[in-house]
Structure formats: structure tokens, C-alpha cells
Amino acid sequence: MPEAKILVVDDEKLLRWSLQQNLSKEGYTVISAEKGMEGLGMFKEEPPDITLLDIHLPDVSGITVLQGIKEINKDALVIMITAFGDIQTAVKTIKLGAYDFVEKPFNVDKLKILVAKALETVSLRKEVSQFRSQLSLKYGFDSIIGRSEPIQKIFELIKKITKSDATTIMLQGESGTGKDLAAKVIHYQSRRGDKPFMEINCTALPETLIESELFGHEKGAFTDAKAMKKGLFELADGGSIYLDEIGDMKPSTQAKLLKIIESKMFKRIGGVKDITVDVRIIAATNKNLAEEVKNGNFREDLYYRLKVIPILIPPLRDRPSDIPLMAKYFINEFNREFKKNLKGISKETEKYFEEYQWPGNVRELKNIIERAMILESNEDFILPEHLPIEFTSKEAAFANARGLDIKIPVGGLDIEEVEKELIRQALDITRGNQTKASRLLNITRDALRYRMQKFGFLPEKP
DSSP: OTTOEEEEEOSOHHHHHHHHHHHHTTTOEEEEESSHHHHHHHHHHSOOSEEEEESOOSSSOHHHHHHHHHHHOTTOEEEEEEOTTOHHHHHHHHHTTOOEEEESSOOHHHHHHHHHHHHHHHHHHHHHHHHHHHHHHHTSGGGSOOOSHHHHHHHHHHHHHHTSOOOEEEEEOOTTSSHHHHHHHHHHTSTTTTSOEEEEETTTSOHHHHHHHHHEEOTTSSTTOOSOEEOHHHHTTTSEEEEETGGGOOHHHHHHHHHHHHHSEEOOBTOOSOEEOOOEEEEEESSOHHHHHHTTSSOHHHHHHHTTEEEEOOOGGGOGGGHHHHHHHHHHHHHHHHTOOOOEEOHHHHHHHHHSOOTTHHHHHHHHHHHHHHHOOSOSEEOGGGSOHHHHHHHHHHHHHTTTTOOOOTTOOOHHHHHHHHHHHHHHHTTTOHHHHHHHHTSOHHHHHHHHHHTTSSOOOO
């Protein structure tokens, strides 16, 4: 690490001078203090990358200074300088958070190696901190896109969860609705945000492997267990674990998960020692777990343990007003990635987006935007002709329904039956949404309701 700053706190003037001379030659900036409180003050004013701290100081104990440094910055790296034979005290400082210790008289070359290793640790910690800051920005509250009432309610609920100590959260919704995004926002905007976020898809792995992934295993626990392995629960201690598609978890694993929730303890596979963890469990599923419980596929006790704070994320088709906002969000994202300057979607495309049923939800919308921006690079807007076949084929069906390509059969037809069938099709396509159905048929909503009543789709007025 170039130009790293090192603070030396020691009452021996010659030692301070020697360290300053030797460490300066390595390209480090060295500052020093003779007394403990003086060193602590310098740490506050000029935070160093590493502190070399003598245990025995003329005014206060080096242990007291170490504790003061850790109160200022719990991640500060401190190397203790101890007298020969003072191992017991040195071990105590390690327990209090010291990085390592050296005994007087020490070899300067060995100390340089120890300082270099410590600075590598500092560099790695800074990179991790920067990465976590980026994740915190990426999964901020503003990444939840939408102004519709359902999304605003979810937004407010997530904000409350991030301020709480809730340890079990259930996310429900169709595939592609954004459950994984909600889970990451909950984690990175909470006090656990600087701790690990571990995730696993409960469908992707067989039962034997998923237990090893979640709980870890001891060496020799099974044929391929050639070394001890920590599981995701152990690695996520202090943070969160995201269990995607928990509805597919096997009963035996469900039982072990229930035990962790209740006791906060588990054993590695093949292990005998209880391991205690503090983990927030965020479970997600696209299944109706209440039905799965009735059918005997999911434990009822686990279901209610997980459902302390349920969040139901609605499908995209139920919040059409959010679609233009989300489309614009993804366009901006891909503009940055593809070095483009697309302005948005056309009014015609927006109309098709609002009428489409979005079986793949938000994930499908993102994929369609990405596809259009990759393949159609010479347009300012995404146009209907840039959309995939499911949009154009539906448009052809709408055109036929609007009478743009209807041929009267030789035997004739009943015009009212044709009109009734068109009304029925429009209501089926829009799932009974009268506003959308009237738009498909290019008539007013009142005109649609008149015909619905005429053909028996609405009860007659008394």
C-alpha cells in the first residue's frame, strides 16, 4: 500500500527513531508518540492505517490505549509491542482485537513483513467496505420502482423492517416479481448491511447437497467430505440468508431449519458441537404455502415461524401504471451498459405494454428492453416492431377482433352474435378489466357496459 501511514506509540526514543528510519525507507509515512494518551489523540486527529503500540507506557497501559482505539474504530489494525516473556498479556490484547504482537527485542525485517501483511489486510478491508457501499447504493430504497398503491405499501413495510430486529421474513409472489430485489434491499439498508448476505436456491440442489451448503459438514462426514466446510448459516453470522423457493425444500431440511429459527443453533453434518448464529432469514416462494401445508408438503409450524412478517409482491399485470416507470429505469440502466442514448418507449409500445399480461413479470420486462436495445440500435424509442412475437401475434389477434380482416361466410352471420363474441374476447383478454376492454374495442366504457348488460355479462338493472 503506497504512502500508508503508521503510528508508533512507545516511550523508548531510540526505538521510535529506529522504526521511523526503517519504515520510512519502505515508503511509509511514520508518526510517533511517547505517551499513550498522546498517541490516542494523534489516532483521533490523523487516523493511521496501522498502529504499533507498546503495552508498557509511562502514563496509561497500552491495553487502555488499545481499547480507546477500538472505540474510535473497531476495525483499526493494531500491532502490540511487548516485553520478552510477556506472552500472557499479549494474548489478552489479541482477544481485545489486536491484529498481532511482536516481542522486544524484535527483528526489523520480520516486523516489516508483519507490517506488509497487515497493510494487505487494510487494503482488503477497504475494498470490501467499498464493495458493500456500492451494494448499499445499488439496493437502496430508490431501486424499488413504482407509484402504484400496492408498491407504495410494500415500500413503507420494507422501510419499517429495515429499522427492526425482525429475524424471519416471508416474500411471496410469482416468479420474476422482484422478490430477490426486495430481499437485498431489506438486508443492505438494515444494520446488518455490512455483514454477509448469503443466498441459495432450494430448487437447484438435491437434498444431500443443500444440507451441506446450509449447515456445512465435518471432515469424513460422508464419502466426498475430504475437509471441514462451513455452511451458509455459519458464514452469514450477523447478516442475512436468503432462501429462494423455500416451498421446494425437503421435509428433513425443513425440520433442521425450524430448529435454527427456534434455538439459533445447529450442528454441521457429522458434527457434535452446537454452533450459535445470529442470522436474519428471508424466505421466498412462488407457491401458495398455505395450500402446501394443507397438502402435507410443507411443515405447518415452519410456515407460521417464517410468516411473522409476510410481504406479498403483486404481479406486474396488476400494476400497469408502474410499467412505464420500470421501462424507463431499465432503459437508463442499459444506456449506461451499452453506451447508448435511447430516450424511452413510444406511446404505441406503452399501450401494448399496459395491455400485455406479463407472465414473466418484471424479469420479462427487463429482458424485452435489453433485447430491443441490443437488436435495434438506430432508433430513439422502442417501437412496436421491436417487440417479440408474443406482442405482434397478439396484435394480429386484436386486429381480427376489431373486424379489420373479417370475411362474411356464404351462409351469412348474426351481427349481434359477432358483437357478443367480440365483447367476450375483450373481457377474457383483459381479465374483466372494463377500461382495457373498451380500449381494445375502441369504444367508450359506457358503451361497453351497455353491451355487457345487453348480452348478459352484467346483471340487468332493476
